[in-house]
Amino acid sequence: METDFNETPREYCGVMAVAGHSEAAKLAYLGLYALQHRGQESAGIVSSDGGNFYSQKGAGCVSDVFNRDVLDSLPGSIAIGHVRYSTTGSSTAENSQPIHVKYKGGRLAIAHNGNLTNSAQLKSELESRGAIFLTNTDSELLLHLIAHSPSNDFEEALYSSLIRLKGSYSIVLMRDNILYAMRDPRGFRPLCFGKLNGATIFASESCALDIIGAQLLRELKPGEIIKIDGDKISHNLPFAPSEQSFCVFEYIYFCRPDSIVEGKSVYDIRHRLVEHPAEADVVIAVPDSSNPAAIGFSKQSAIPFNHGMIRSHYVGRTFIQPSQQIRDFGARVKYNAVRGLLAGKRVVVVDDSIVRGTTSRQIVTMLRNAGAREIHFRSSAPPWVNPCYYGIDTPSEKELIANSNSVDEIRQFIGADTLGYISIEGLHRVMPRMLTYCNACFDGKYPGGKPNSIRKDFLEL
Amino acid sequence: METDFNETPREYCGVMAVAGHSEAAKLAYLGLYALQHRGQESAGIVSSDGGNFYSQKGAGCVSDVFNRDVLDSLPGSIAIGHVRYSTTGSSTAENSQPIHVKYKGGRLAIAHNGNLTNSAQLKSELESRGAIFLTNTDSELLLHLIAHSPSNDFEEALYSSLIRLKGSYSIVLMRDNILYAMRDPRGFRPLCFGKLNGATIFASESCALDIIGAQLLRELKPGEIIKIDGDKISHNLPFAPSEQSFCVFEYIYFCRPDSIVEGKSVYDIRHRLVEHPAEADVVIAVPDSSNPAAIGFSKQSAIPFNHGMIRSHYVGRTFIQPSQQIRDFGARVKYNAVRGLLAGKRVVVVDDSIVRGTTSRQIVTMLRNAGAREIHFRSSAPPWVNPCYYGIDTPSEKELIANSNSVDEIRQFIGADTLGYISIEGLHRVMPRMLTYCNACFDGKYPGGKPNSIRKDFLEL
């Protein structure tokens, strides 16, 4: 399962921030490059030289939006950046982040990863107080809250606004020449920070620190707010402690395997997401995201791993599906099976999740056509039963195949000989102990209760 | 003098609206095409099918922003459009219009031509009530006012917001499937309407009606608000009558000569903007904008008119000034003199205004190089002494050559043998009698007094 394919869950974004470096925007650019897997539909950077904000945003990948001239036009020693997946092409330009505004307290720019579950209520309340919304973003919502705060002290306004937010947020925010980074009290989404010489770097994942050679310090704590004002760095935990609800899917799928998240190696965790042994000749992965789990399955089962499916490096948005007599390309555009590794073999194929089941079915068909004698499909995520309200763009309940089908019905649908999901218990045996998690997509236990109003209807401005 | 050249005054925009036509966005597109001279740096259309708004905006000319696919993606029977000149490249995308928002009352989209003189005050007040500004536009300002209105009745909110505005505005505004068009009580900027079969069309100038074959009815009255709700059209004049302050420069320079503005032919007016006879052999215009005045000069003086300067049709923003050994192209890129018409001749050259004086000097040099024996420079506008606060982007006072130089000093600077500006009195002998005008750029009498805070500092978000 990959972020650029049809059946994929999509997360809204990745964030990056740099404070205290004379080429802040360029470092932000490099970091966004490493975070590209978290969103390919828009990218943006706002930098500040203390006096002014400088902004560049646009549709597409980081390499589409920025070039040398553009980077040279973003001076200043602090910068924030964002990559985003957006729902509709038409609104891409308007909803791209960071958002920057002028308000009574001066200039603010913000980039946000996550999803607020009470945005409709907050929006309605703000509208009743006269707010107008030019975008669909939670970022704009928070800026409205800050601006409507009765306090003239920025941090009072910020804290009292954050306390109104329900749901998930990992935010970087720039006020004139001060940088803030913050994470919701339940710590749904990752946000880490590190050092590069004298500069402080924040990023959704540590791979963005690696690319610039920065040293990872740690994840922000749930509810932590870090402020960088020149040389001064301060840490605040202004909210009542609550149990963390770290998104288990970040470990299962979203993060790059080379990232260290909450102090743990993503690769190492994925490596152990295996259950349901099978009698087979070879273990293969749906590349690249399922590679670690397939390797882990191979180790546990002593069945050899091999690269039985090859992934095209050149799949992009612009692939044209020839319409008439040429059909049913399905997964073939993205993957191809290695016949020699599969023909006559009993094959375990590991994928990271099953959403609608249609891609899984195409993969099974591809493997059968390549001669696989038996196909044992293994998902390194448990059955996905419930939609996410905390930042993953999931299909509706009825589109989730596991919502209304038994494992055996799903097996029949995808055409595998056996189908095994990791169990929720098995998942938690693997997940780092020091954290607590949000597994609502699997068990329906939404932290703080199921939201009444969902993101979906809010999205259609 | 032309809108795409260096020394030119720039107006902020042209607006267009269509109600009651199944191809509303396409008609808006055609209208914007005809209004392109009012702004080449961004263009946009928002359409409505009653249920949803559909938007396309972008940097560049109308033909850069729209193609068939884009137009096909803008359904609905009402649409508003906008062309704009923006001050900085970086903010073009964010400040392009129409702006469309969601607020407590539903959806609104707006396009605006003009400039508010109390925007800084209003903005400050709105900020104190919690507003955040994502753009620099007066359009966003009005939407904030509407949204902050205590009234839940849209038209009450609109009227009470408009009454707060000082300065100039010609606005088209779309609320769900209702279209409003309105003009400030002083009627600074033009806004006319007409009919095309059952549809109602609003446009900054009648040339936008001509291109779609619509029939011009009349200009909106100062302070008039027209509402189109399905088949119903209603007219309101909710404000106390004030004296009109129609921008005299619309007649002198901005409007296309083929437009009928306030019931009068622009061409015809320009035709008579002549004073200061000269003994000469030929009258020429700085093409194309000064053609009518030069023809008029020719008639009055019985000195034959000829096309002594040729204008390139292909001058655009992207001309590259070769930097090193090739210099001083100046006006040569845009104009070339017709030597045969000028050599040995005494030449009257008519231009529509003199701003900084540098272009005029280049023109005089070009004419001298083409052999002109005497050069009698005539401006069909009076000396431009004061900046405009009502929608023309003028340089600062000290850059306006007439602000601190006598006519003879200007003559010496540009290198002409004689220099004659039309007088303010002469100008008003030509202007239609039924109107009253804003001539602040010439006489410093700003309608309602000189604004304290000017647009300029507001612009730098």
Add this chain to the structure above:
Amino acid sequence: METDFNETPREYCGVMAVAGHSEAAKLAYLGLYALQHRGQESAGIVSSDGGNFYSQKGAGCVSDVFNRDVLDSLPGSIAIGHVRYSTTGSSTAENSQPIHVKYKGGRLAIAHNGNLTNSAQLKSELESRGAIFLTNTDSELLLHLIAHSPSNDFEEALYSSLIRLKGSYSIVLMRDNILYAMRDPRGFRPLCFGKLNGATIFASESCALDIIGAQLLRELKPGEIIKIDGDKISHNLPFAPSEQSFCVFEYIYFCRPDSIVEGKSVYDIRHRLVEHPAEADVVIAVPDSSNPAAIGFSKQSAIPFNHGMIRSHYVGRTFIQPSQQIRDFGARVKYNAVRGLLAGKRVVVVDDSIVRGTTSRQIVTMLRNAGAREIHFRSSAPPWVNPCYYGIDTPSEKELIANSNSVDEIRQFIGADTLGYISIEGLHRVMPRMLTYCNACFDGKYPGGKPNSIRKDFLEL
């Protein structure tokens, strides 16, 4: 009538060359800018630093193809350039010029304006000797001839190749670091040269010299070949003298009016292309190309001239004709009538030619709708009866309205009250006496006889 509109005759190109200037490519770029009216569908420059050739070609206007980086990548002190109108979009890239090749004698680059009438025969002969054709251009043809020449002396090869060519050519050709310019013995197409400090400049028209401040020396003589080799300039007339057949349409329509062609002012000639007086109130031009003739008509008739039609400056290739309910825009996209100058008036409208008659009809309709009481249509070219084989892209005979219709039938078709073409005799009273002309489009007397095989079928590679 303008080069970018539907009913227009199209010429294939303009050429430019610079020798002996350290920024040769940049000067060529500027010159092409001034020659843009001779072709808007592709542009290209090849420069040479003696050792290497550097090339940039592409579809579109000069400003689309070149930017600063591109110009900086074209070093060397000699350069040739080309603008072109091509017949089909798909072949634009391949057929754009200059063409540069490697052959036994080294490197050659060539740009050509004109049309060979024996290209099919030459091509067939060359093919029989093994030539392959990658483009449709006459430029490639000449290069093949040179390469197939038995002589190893370049100039012998060039001369013996040129002598094989029938039809029209004005060519600039670069061999390593030597520049040649040449014109066919009948001198159909213009080609002039001038000086800029120590550099020599060749261009299709003198307006390209004006833009860079170069001094026009003279037109190349028919059959003249000029060679620039470092500081040495040599002139050759290797062919038997023949009577000149200068294209009369260059004076009537193609050249920019500010150009001096064959020593005469184009403007001045057009000015006198008037016949068929009319009783009328106003003389107007179809702008901009007919302005001079309309002025001339006004002078002769003492009927006042005015700008009764306004031309949009922003008409480009990308205008989208809305298809369904919005129709019959025709000329309205490009022109608009100034009602105040026309209503109730008897109008003389001067255009430079009538090709198919459809644009003329649209213009007449537009003038009638603007209230013109009588419309007297005058063409400053005689009836266009025959296709051109010397470089103007004309429709087939049957599409030429004057080929099979009387003047009165044409008058009826276009809807004018009277219609008057200048006579061939009248035309020649105006044309400079020292030249002889090709008027085949009017009188069917093709210099050297009507070509057997025409360009048309050759074009479809």
Add this chain to the structure above:
Amino acid sequence: METDFNETPREYCGVMAVAGHSEAAKLAYLGLYALQHRGQESAGIVSSDGGNFYSQKGAGCVSDVFNRDVLDSLPGSIAIGHVRYSTTGSSTAENSQPIHVKYKGGRLAIAHNGNLTNSAQLKSELESRGAIFLTNTDSELLLHLIAHSPSNDFEEALYSSLIRLKGSYSIVLMRDNILYAMRDPRGFRPLCFGKLNGATIFASESCALDIIGAQLLRELKPGEIIKIDGDKISHNLPFAPSEQSFCVFEYIYFCRPDSIVEGKSVYDIRHRLVEHPAEADVVIAVPDSSNPAAIGFSKQSAIPFNHGMIRSHYVGRTFIQPSQQIRDFGARVKYNAVRGLLAGKRVVVVDDSIVRGTTSRQIVTMLRNAGAREIHFRSSAPPWVNPCYYGIDTPSEKELIANSNSVDEIRQFIGADTLGYISIEGLHRVMPRMLTYCNACFDGKYPGGKPNSIRKDFLEL
């Protein structure tokens, strides 16, 4: 090692052809998509409907050059396509393939993979017979030879031309509505064919057949020419048999691992390219190209395989290397190490070759920084000592690190603890027995002797 990175050998192209399918161009497009790894700098398709050829070519990846409109403009039931790596940006447009021409025998279009070693001689000979060269391609060369053939029979001309060629060629060629595919007598480069319903498909690799669901039949035999004329398919072997010289690097690196080449699975071969056991804790690959060899090493050594390096999916040409204070990104932009898998470990890292050594050094540094205790570098190709003249774009001899350095010197340069190349003998134990190979890059034994004149100087037109 990957085709889009700095130190990579580059091959010139991939070819694709379709005959007998109503959507030939669309199938060609899909096939090129699957062959994208063989060239990302230009792409093109020429189709034929029997009467005409239709062409689209351009710089960039397949998805940059084609869209739905373009594909719809390429009708006909036969089509050929090409992807290419070109040496200089400026010549990309001109040298992109397929090349299509008109010559005495009609229309031809050709696409070529390989490199002729006698192109300079042939070119010189052709030039002496009058040929001009508009491109640098071997494709143009062959077309000249055909056109210069004394025979009027196309196939005689083709065969007698092919017999002149030395070096490597896998060619698809279209003549009106007949398709030819051919492979040089030594069979350097791959070229296979298959069936899709009634259509015949040719492609450089079988992965291009897989993507359209075509059935692979077999590789063309060395020297085989296949002709498809409507329903008739004929096979010819017109040349004296010679020993095959299949490029061993196609198996080692170029081909996609999921391709079946010469009847053998590329993956399976790569899997066994292992030698030089090491005492270590983990085997990792430089992804993705070295995955199979690393898996093979793991199997042989029983040291566990893991994904210790992660490859960015978004690396493209447009990455901007920030220049000043941010340096030495090197391989970090493309790869990141997974610290958890490497820290404290003894690591075997397998790459497919070492060219200049600089990338290998960056990789070793990256692994050390990730905590690897020992680094054992293994190359699945033997030391690369000699340049290739048969279609791989290699650096000069002195840039090839193995040309002038011992294995131990290279080890020191890259910083590994041990370095082991596969031996030439070991390589041949793995390569399929039924073939014979070109290993000139390793052993200097150029089939038919070392070419006198090399491609390099020929390239600089």
